[in-house]
Amino acid sequence: MSVNAYVRAQKVAATPRSTEYRLMSEITGEMLAAHEAGLSGVKLAPALHRNRQVWSAFRNLCIDPANALPEELRAGIISLGLWVDRYTSLVITGRExxxxxxxxxxxxxxxxxxxxGTAAHEPA
Incomplete structure (x- = not known):
């Protein structure tokens, strides 16, 4: 099977949740690898920036009234996204x-x- 065929098959089979899981896994793996490499503060910025971007996207999606998620879940995601934004600033400045x-x-x-319905996997 060629790489292109594999990518096409993956796109057809992927659900929004599995795509979100894969994205979170990649980003979390990047932060973990940077942390394990001894990076801290501003040196974590590339991984932190990507994490902040995805949480911003999650927040924006949950703000949309057309979002089909339950209102309580949307509010929780928005709240977490705001916390991630504030806490990321503390990490970048070396305070956390x-x-x-x-x-x-x-x-x-x-x-x-x-x-x-899948087993949770640790990021790489």
Whole structure:
């Protein structure tokens, strides 16, 4: 099977939740790898920026009244997204560790995996 055929098959089979899980896994893996490499503060910025972007996208999607998620879940995602934004600033300035951001992402990934009926996987 060629790579293009594999990519096409993956796009057809992918659900929004599995795509969100895969994205969160990649980003969490980036933050974890940077942290394990001894990076902190501003040196984590590339991984933190990507994490902040995805949480901003989640917030914006949940603000949309046409979003079909339950209102309580949407409010929780918006709240988490705002926390991620504020906490990321603390991590970049060296006042906090990236550990809590990694933990939040892992918790969300676990929820996404449980919704899919798949086993939760640790990021690479």
């Amino acid at each position: 560790s990236v550990d809590q951001l990694i933990e939040v992402n892992r918790t969300v990934m676990s929820g996404l995996a449980n919704e899919n």
